[in-house]
Amino acid sequence: MAEDTSTDTAAADDLAAWGEAMAEQGVSAEPAAAAAEPPKVQPAPFAELRADQGGGAPNNQLDLVMDIPVTLSVELGRTKIQIRELLQLAQGSVVDLDRLAGEPMDVLVNGFLIARGEVVLVNDKFGIRLTDIVSPTERARRLA
Incomplete structure (x- = not known):
């Protein structure tokens, strides 16, 4: 019988500790209280977005990535x-x-196929003339 009492005491202590922790967080420990009163819902307070705040113009967003280097390679x-x-x-x-x-x-950017082309000679250097650009849907299909 002594075992049952110590188990009951430990369970009661755990329950009390959980109740105190939930009270600190502002959460009711009583399940009936939560079911009786519906939660209060309010819209989130967001500031209104304007074009002059940097989030409106797509060109400004594109300018952020224009200087990122990528590796372009041609696969024979x-x-x-x-x-x-x-x-x-x-x-x-x-x-x-x-x-x-x-x-x-094949013309690859960072290992991903983006176009196809033919080899040309420009001022004694090899170059590539693009003949076919891979569509975004085909690129996405190749990734999957």
């Missing part, structure tokens, strides 16, 4: 080879890629 093609084949490569070796000659190159 890909292939999978075994490490044995990789170690046998030497100067003059030819690696077959998954693209055909004349096929458009």
Whole structure:
């Protein structure tokens, strides 16, 4: 019987501690009191937004990201080879890629396909002329 009394005392102490903690937070410990009185609902006090506060003009928001650097790369093609084949490569070796000659190159920004294009020569440097921009829906589909 002594065990039951100590368990009841501990449970009562826990209940009292919870009641005190809830009272400090301003929450009623009585479930009946909460059910009897509906909570008071008020609109949140937000200041009215105006265009001159920096949140209105889309150009101002776009200016924030204009100076962020990204990596643009052009992919000629890909292939999978075994490490044995990789170690046998030497100067003059030819690696077959998954693209055909004349096929458009992939233009990637930070590893994501954004366009396709063809290789051009500009002042003795390689460049790429964009021939197809990937639509936002196709980009989203490729991410999934």
